[in-house]
Amino acid sequence: MSEFRTPNWVKHAVFYQIFPDRFANGDRTNDPANVHPWGAPPTPYNFMGGDLQGILQKLDYLQELGITAIYLNPIFQATSNHRYNTYDYFRIDPKLGTMEDFQNLVQEMHRRGMRLILDGVFNHCGRGFYAFHDVVENGAHSPYVGWFHIKKFPIFPYDGRKKANYESWWGIRSLPKFNTDNPQVRQFLLSVARYWIEQGADGWRLDVPNEIDDDTFWREFRQVVKSANPDAYIVGEIWKDARRWLQGDQFDAVMNYPLRDLCVEFFAKGTMDASTFATKLSRLFRRYPSEATCALLNLLGSHDTARWLTVCSNDTRRAMLGYTLLFTLPGAPCIYYGDEIGMTDEADPHCRACFEWDKRKWNRRLHQHIRDLIALRQSSTAWxxxxxxxxxxxxxxxxxxxxxxxxxxxxxxxxxxxxxxxxxxxxxxxxxxxxxxxxxxxxxxxxxxxxxxxxxxxxxxxxxxxxxxx
The missing domain is CATH 2.60.40.1180 (Golgi alpha-mannosidase II)
Known part of the structure; x- marks a missing residue:
């Protein structure tokens, strides 16, 4: 194995995670017919009209904050607001815009020296994905039967009263699991990985990669992505110990949820003393190779967690302490959209509310604190x-x-x-x-x-x- 190297730009980056439907609506012509008013209470099913054009129009705001990289939740065609049930891996969801909108966003971000990371869902797809739909229509005669883990026929993707008869993510029948042992499936998924890097994306955030329990898949994935762009960033959603994937032949880094867990106990809840916190924090940063440690995606919140200020019982002082640590540690800090202005709420779907663009409702103290911390971090390579x-x-x-x-x-x-x-x-x-x-x-x-x-x-x-x- 060659020497482990992670993209240098990641070590100096400040990331911002965006749930596309909820950040900014820049083009009302692509709103779905059932769009809800901006700021309506979020549910697992409603749409608010956020899109790629909205993100493009808000790049000034992000750059003034100090953001240098954006991580987008899925943007490919799907029926849900979260888009983890992909229908078409090669098409931007029309509710978010067009391929031209994507290219305009990439080009403008690159012009500003910013990077764009896409969310890749390679463990499972949606029921409307063409290969699975073919299996639904043609049963055992479908040429795509081997693409999935079919237990027996008939399968029941829509009738919740019956056993689905195929494997899916967490038993959710709307998310059929790929058979990544199938060479055709591998070829398809790896072609997706390469295509979007060639279209200008700067890397992949990998959704539930541990569910693909085959390291050879991720080794091939790394080879394909790095051959398209050696500077591309590969970061996995691993919630616990990730040493298995951080040996230099699979991921560059992972989302640092263990860091968040420690911060919740020490800063937010006060249930851990400083000595225990220090011991566990030091152990965490010794766990991985230094190249991976400096490329970790450090976070206090995401689309899968309650918002940080909410976890801190709406105590701005505690929230600020957590951010002070986040921005002064090894690894790239990542802000979940809206956390910097003090948005609050519990976990999914409530943490996926629309961004509040009325500055009168912002937590100005927290917002300024984060701006100051980003400036501090960028002032010295020591950080x-x-x-x-x-x-x-x-x-x-x-x-x-x-x-x-x-x-x-x-x-x-x-x-x-x-x-x-x-x-x-x-x-x-x-x-x-x-x-x-x-x-x-x-x-x-x-x-x-x-x-x-x-x-x-x-x-x-x-x-x-x-x-x-x-």
Whole structure:
């Protein structure tokens, strides 16, 4: 196996995840007949009219925020608002726009130096996918029987009173599972992967890739995608330990849900102390090869979770602490659309509400905090590709260092209602000899004594200090 390399641009990126039907409606002529008013309560079935043209029209907003890459939930033709039940893998869903709209979005993003990641559903399809539809129509005589896991005939894709008689994702009969052992199926799916990279997409987010329990498929997938664009990003939706897929021959990285789990316990719920949090966080970042670690897609929310501010019981201070960590860790931070303005609600379908474009309803404090954090992250390579080490962790106070050959920083987080004052050790491995630590927010200076520095921090707040060498 060749040396493991992940795309360099990912390590310096700030991602923004968009659920296309709910971000912005830029072309009302492609709205479905049953479209709901913008801002109507989301349900598993309703459409709000968001589209690719709407995303294109809001690139200024995203770029001003500091976003450099967009990850889109599925955009290919399907009948649902989430589009994980793909009907046509080679066609943009008409409710989202046209191929021309896609090309215009890609071209404009690339002109701005931004990247676009598509959501690939390769484990299963929708009932309207041509091959499955042929099986429905022709039964055992269909040439596509071997494309799926048919147990016996007849099959019942629409009659919930009867056994479906074929395998599907989580037993949901509207999502028939592909037989990826079939060479024709592999050829088809890999042609999809190549096609959209050739059309300008900068990578794939892979939906439930663990459901394809065959590493040879993903090895072939990597070869096909990287041959089309060696700089393409391959990131898998793996919720737990992903070492199996991060050995350099399958994915570049995964969605870092274990990080979110830790943040929920420490910041949002306060059910984990700083010492346990620090131990588990350090273990998490030692788990994978360094190339994968710096390319992890770090997140606090997605289309599959409750919104971060909601998880934090609508406490902006706790939410801000979580984002401070997110943007100062190794790995690429990803914001779920609307989280930056303080949108709230529980998990699917409620977390998939329409973006609130009325600025009067924004959480301005949170929005500005995230803008500041993005600017901080982009100010130094130490944040993006530097080393990471925990300095101290006691009760609800957590401090760590980030450094490289150019810069060194100390981050101090207080996730409690009490002011904290104490000593932070400046361990030899992490920082060069330090003459002073300057707070990047207020300019205050802390002078170390030997290899320790005395610091204080207010309740539910954070400090970021830049080291000045002797």
């Amino acid at each position: 993006r590709t530097g080393a990471f080490e925990v300095l101290t962790a006691e009760n609800s106070v957590f401090a760590y260092a980030r450094w490289d050959a150019t810069d060194a920083f100390v981050v101090l987080l207080n996730n409690s209602q009490r002011r904290w004052e104490g000593v932070v050790p400046l361990r030899k491995r992490s920082l060069p000899p330090v003459a002073a630590l300057k707070d990047v927010q207020n300019g205050e200076t802390a002078i170390p004594r030997g290899r320790v520095v005395r610091m204080s921090i207010s309740p539910y707040s954070y400090r970021v200090l830049q080291a000045r060498a002797d």
